[in-house]
Amino acid sequence: MFEFNLVVSADILGIIAFALSGFLIGVRHKLDLLGLVISSSITALGGGIVRDVILMRTPFAFNEYYPAITVFATIFIALLFRRHLREELERQWLFVLSDTIGLVAFSITGALLAIEHDFNFFGVIILSFLTAVGGGVLRDTMINQVPSVLISDFYGSIALIVAILLLVAHSLWGIQPLSVALIATFAIGLRLLAYTKQWHLPKLNMENQ
DSSP, X not given: OOOHHHHHHHHHHHHHHHHHHHHHHHHHTTOOHXXXXXXXXXXXHHHHHHHHHHTTSOOHHHHOSHHHHXXXXXXXXXXXXXXXXXHHHTSHHHHHHHHHHHHHHHHHXXXXXXXXXXXXXXXXXXXXXXXXXXXXXXXXXXXXXXXXXXXXXXXXXXXXXXXXXXXXXXXXXXXXXXXXXXXXXXXHHHHHHHHHHTOOOOOOOOTTO
16 A cells, blocks of 8 residues: 555645646636636646545545645635736646646546555546546646647547556565655656647547548
C-alpha cells in the first residue's frame, strides 16, 4: 500500500492547479462570482469524485475537509490577484500551466489508487484518464464548449503516458516518491512542449471524401 501522504499531496496539488484553471476559464467567459466558484469547484473536484465513485468509496470532496478549503483558498487568492494583476491572470500561459499541473497530478492519483486496488492494466489507465479529465470535461460542458480532451494538443494522452510510466515503475522497483516526482516532471514538460510546438494527434479529414 502506498503512503497516504503521496496520494493526498498529489490531490492537493491537483485541486489547487485545477481550481486556478477553472477560475481562469470563468474569467475568460465573463462569469459572475458564483459562476467563478462553480467553475473552479467543478474543475478541481469533478475528476476526484468520478474516481472515488468508481472505487466505490465516499467521494473525497464529501468526506474530507481539505478539498473545500483548498478550492476556496485558491479562489480567494485568485480574486485578490485579479484586482492587481488582471492582465497576467488572463494570459493563456498561466491557464495552460495550471491545467497541465492539475492534469498530471490527478493522473497520478488515479493511477496510484488503481494500482493499490489491484486493477489490471486497462483499469489503471482508464481510472487515471477519468480522474485527470473528469473535472475539465464537466467544466467545458457547463460553459458550452468542446471538452479540451477531445481537441487539445496532447491533453488526454498525457494521462495515458503517466499511467503507463507508473505501471512500469511499479513493476520494476515499486512506487517511490522520487520516481513519482520524476514522472510528474517529465509529463508536465512533455505537455508544455506539446503546447509550444502545437503537437496534435492525427485527425480524420473527411472534407475530400
